Amino acid sequence: MLFNSFDFAIFLPIVFLLYWFGTNGNYKYQNILIVLASYVFYGWWDWRFLLLMFGSTIVDYFIGLAIERQDTKASKKRFLFVSIFVNLGILGFFKYFNFFTESFVDTFSFFGMPFNAPSLSIILPVGISFYTFQTLSYSIDVYRGKLKPTSNFIAFAAFVSFFPQLVAGPIERATNLIPQFLKKRTFQSEEALLGLRQIVWGLFKKIVVADTCANYANEIFNNYEHYNSVTLVLGAIAFAFQIYGDFSGYSDIAIGTARLFNIKLMKNFSYPYFSRDIAEFWRRWHISLSTWFRDYVYIPLGGSKVSQRKVIRNVFVIFLVSGFWHGANWTFLIWGFLNALYFLPLLLRKQNRKHLDIVAEDGLFPSLKHLWGIVLTFSITTFAWIFFRANSITEAFAYIERIAHFNIGIERININRFPFEFLPIVALLLYFEWFSRHQEFPLYKSAKYQFKTIVVLVAILLLGSFSTIEDFIYFQF
Structure with missing residues (x-):
């Protein structure tokens, strides 16, 4: 169901x-x-x-x-x-x-x-x-x-x-x-209402963000040989927000639904695309799985309290196993391998716990240094997502090769939607999340949550796709 x-x-x-x-x-x-x-x-x-x-x-x-x-x-x-x-x-x-x-x-x-x-x-x-x-x-x-x-x-x-x-x-x-x-x-009425708002937010991320991005990502990845570099980059970005909206949206609905029964589940996502390095990203993305592998695989292997050679081994084990957990395909192993390569330099330089606070915690906008960190982390994460999304390693490398051709131009994507419709929807998501990054989720308790909830409900009704019911990506895992 x-x-x-x-x-x-x-x-x-x-x-x-x-x-x-x-x-x-x-x-x-x-x-x-x-x-x-x-x-x-x-x-x-x-x-x-x-x-x-x-x-x-x-x-x-x-x-x-x-x-x-x-x-x-x-x-x-x-x-x-x-x-x-x-x-x-x-x-x-x-x-x-x-x-x-x-x-x-x-x-x-x-x-x-x-x-x-x-x-x-x-x-x-x-x-x-x-x-x-x-x-x-x-x-x-x-x-x-x-x-x-x-x-x-x-x-x-x-x-x-x-x-x-x-x-x-x-x-x-x-x-x-x-x-x-x-x-x-x-029964706690305040907790139940909070749960309903979290369900609404999760449905927005799934029905509006993820399903819209899926239209673009599926068309571009399935026909990558017909599109230029700019469109392929946009396809990778569309998938990055598809998988985020899809999976974190499911988690929000799950946590919100549990709240209706006065059951508290752990937080699974914490604004991961605002991360300033890959270590911070993995503290904010699929938290329940990351901490599971940390506690039941990484630490029993010795964690980072062993020789440097074993630390390197442990990092690759944890990320390769994580990749393999996602599916029986070599593409997931490559995805895990890339994330290990990203993470390892931070760990060896003891910089992996550098960003434990909220980005721009005391200000409205991040510093240029932190903004660069966010852009770089999102870019390398999106690059790795290409392997996660591709059907085979051959297809993933072919996709990347076409990006490297640097064929630049604006193309109309062959789907029954407005050109690049997903971009303003992603911008709306990021707007809500950036100005709510201090809270558990954007419709959490605040003076403006009622207005935000109305805006999100209207967005679901106007922008959501109700003609077909799309599965959640992580059902296949």
């Missing part, structure tokens, strides 16, 4: 009313309703996907209890390995089986040894990368002693399946979410 669909517009009010008026304020009944609603929400795509999610829930629930009962670290570790094997095994089979098979065949063919291997018609379950990482982090935290395993199966099932963030995050930690399912929750 899509957040931007009429189905969800009917589903959410029904769940909301039952949650607050049909459970007598009993958190146990509320949890049961959340689990049932979440399974309906997820099964809307394909009921068969429910079996995998339920299986992952069962495994990690009992693994957590088993780890707690063990007396030795070695026996605890054996159960942890079971959780890792099951979760990564499920993820690996459904997401990477054909990728490894095809790569294996291509390698043999490259050396002149044709080889046939089976290729399966596997349907990738929606959101599998998100909920497997979420349940896996639970087992790891129990093993580390950071969390007591819950014996409340319904609360644990709600943690795994909570529908607002189930299929595209934020990837929640059990230390944050499970305690909220184990206590009484009361």
